[in-house]
Amino acid sequence: LKETVSGVNNLFGSLRLLNADLKIADKSLEPFTAAGADLVTQAIQKKEQMLKKVRELHEVNPMLGHRGVRLGITFPEIYRMQISAILEATADCQRVGIDVRPEIMVPQVITVEELQQIKTHVDEIQSRLEKDQKVKLNFKFGTMIEAVRACLQAEDLATVAEFFSFGTNDLTQATFSFSREDAENKFLPFYIMKGVLKDNPFEVLDSRAMGKLMRMAVQDGRRTNPNLKVGICGEHGGHPESILFCHSIGLNYVSCSGPRVPIARLAAAHAKLGESKYSSN
Numbered sequence: 001l002k003e004t005v006s007g008v009n010n011l012f013g014s015l016r017l018l019n020a021d022l023k024i025a026d027k028s029l030e031p032f033t034a035a036g037a038d039l040v041t042q043a044i045q046k047k048e049q050m051l052k053k054v055r056e057l058h059e060v061n062p063m064l065g066h067r068g069v070r071l072g073i074t075f076p077e078i079y080r081m082q083i084s085a086i087l088e089a090t091a092d093c094q095r096v097g098i099d100v101r102p103e104i105m106v107p108q109v110i111t112v113e114e115l116q117q118i119k120t121h122v123d124e125i126q127s128r129l130e131k132d133q134k135v136k137l138n139f140k141f142g143t144m145i146e147a148v149r150a151c152l153q154a155e156d157l158a159t160v161a162e163f164f165s166f167g168t169n170d171l172t173q174a175t176f177s178f179s180r181e182d183a184e185n186k187f188l189p190f191y192i193m194k195g196v197l198k199d200n201p202f203e204v205l206d207s208r209a210m211g212k213l214m215r216m217a218v219q220d221g222r223r224t225n226p227n228l229k230v231g232i233c234g235e236h237g238g239h240p241e242s243i244l245f246c247h248s249i250g251l252n253y254v255s256c257s258g259p260r261v262p263i264a265r266l267a268a269a270h271a272k273l274g275e276s277k278y279s280s281n
Contacts, residue, residue, distance in 0.1 A: 068108025068146075073117055080121050087125055091133045103140040105165055110149040112156040119160055144233075145217055146170035154217035158224035165255075166214055168234035168242075172201050175210045203235060205242035215249045222250075231255060240267035247271035 072079035086102055093100045106118050119141060126137055142163035145151060147170075154164070173180055178188070180202050191197045205211065221228045231253035236242040238260025244267065246254055256264050 069106050069114045069118060070108065072106070073114065076121065079118060080125065083122055084125050087122075087129050087137055087139065090137055090139060091129050091135045094135050094138065095133065099138075101138050101140070103142060103163060105142050105144055105163075107144045107167065108146055108170075109143045109157065110147050111153060112160055115143055115157060115160040140229075142229075145214075146174065148174050148213060151213040151217040155220040155224050158221040158228050161221075161228075162225075163229040164217065164221055164231075166217075166230070166232040166234075166251075168205060168210075168232050168236045169202065171210060171213070172206065175206065175213065176201055204239055205236040205245055207242075207245045211245055211249070214246075218249050218251070229253075238264045240270075243267040244271045 066074070083104060086104060090100055090102055104122060106115060109115055122141055129135070130137055140162040142161040142165065143150070143157055144165050144167045145154070145157075146167035150157065151171075157164070169180065172178070176183075178201075184200070184202065188197070188200060192200065201210070218230050221230065229252050231251050232246055233255040235256070236246075237254035238256030240263060243254055243264060247268065248271070254264055254268065
């Protein structure tokens, strides 16, 4: 309606005092309905394509499926958008004198080739931003260690990654072959009650088995890069005994939820003051 009124006003302005005969619609609606049918067909086709894509993305076991870096490689636009956002925000802060040092961390990595592909995007975006915005971006590029294979490939991963961060929740699931939700809601309490397991491995880091993988990854990674920074993120980062073990294998930091920070700080201080009981293991 607004467009029609505007058109008529323009016409009246042009004619001024001249009379104007305005013929109202007498055209058949057939051309419009035909076009409408085409639009409906196109809309249905788009919806069908979307539904097909949704069905293709459905997974039987999402925890071990199309997620993390695998998603970033098959749909690179997702990671490129996130990397661009991080680095553009970094550039904005640096231009106004705010010192920020982000660390871009790639999840679910199992091979150095995955890291290399993502690093290509990072390098390209970094080069473009530094050239366009006349800044030198200050950031690090690294990987999460959440899969058993990643622990065993740490020496290679450290050729590309500047830091490691153990995702101990997922690594526990991978090591024990437990789904946390299923285990805690079904058999894990029974296992603990019957003495099959001493502790809930999602709350207390399993130093006997998973700890060996972590120790190996730290040693192998630093064999390649002696300055490699290594830490953990996950619930274990706020558990005192787990923090003690992390200190014993040479981790630089632990990350945990806000409410656990005071406990984590105290445990880290105790670990620093005394030699870890795990140091000889």
